[in-house]
Amino acid sequence: MAAEMPDVSPKLLRQALIESGMELAPMVEGVRQDTFADLERTLLALGAEYEGGEDAKRKQVRTLVITARQHADWAMRSPHCTEAHRVEKAEMVLWMRTWLENPPLFPAWLVLRKRVRMGRPEGG
Numbered sequence: 001m002a003a004e005m006p007d008v009s010p011k012l013l014r015q016a017l018i019e020s021g022m023e024l025a026p027m028v029e030g031v032r033q034d035t036f037a038d039l040e041r042t043l044l045a046l047g048a049e050y051e052g053g054e055d056a057k058r059k060q061v062r063t064l065v066i067t068a069r070q071h072a073d074w075a076m077r078s079p080h081c082t083e084a085h086r087v088e089k090a091e092m093v094l095w096m097r098t099w100l101e102n103p104p105l106f107p108a109w110l111v112l113r114k115r116v117r118m119g120r121p122e123g124g
Contacts, residue, residue, distance in 0.1 A: 027060065031068035033092055040110060043099050050103045062100065069096040091117070 017024055018032075026045035032038035043065070050061040075081060076089035095113070099106045 027064070030064050031096065033068065033072060033089075036092070039092055039095060043095065044107060044110075047099065047103045047106055061103075065096055065100055069093055069100065072096065 014028065014030065017028060026042065026049050029042055029045070031046065032042045046061050046065060050058050053061065072089045072093045076086050076093065081089070095110070098109055098113075102109075
């Protein structure tokens with residue numbers, strides 16, 4: 001697509017692909033922050049890409065997550081951000097920071113974090 005439409009930005013191309021409803025490769029889809037379910041799905045998919053990749057691929061994956069985390073930070077700090085949206089983005093930032101600290105540990109951490117967020121004890 002990029003070769004056929006060289007004047008269209010990568011961000012706009014990616015958005016068009018996302019809106020098409022097509023299943024996308026994790027590196028194309030990136031980190032989705034529309035919902036916590038999207039965030040979980042895309043971070044786990046990127047974790048698999050990271051684990052199976054060579055150094056260059058791992059760097060690309062980390063760059064995607066770092067950029068997404070920065071966008072969430074900026075959204076959270078916007079003066080137009082509601083308190084509810086700020087709380088949601090803060091939680092998303094925590095997920096991405098945790099992923100960046102240790103991608104292989106992230107899936108187990110996420111299970112525990114979701115239990116805490118739902119008010120369930122860690123053991124049950």
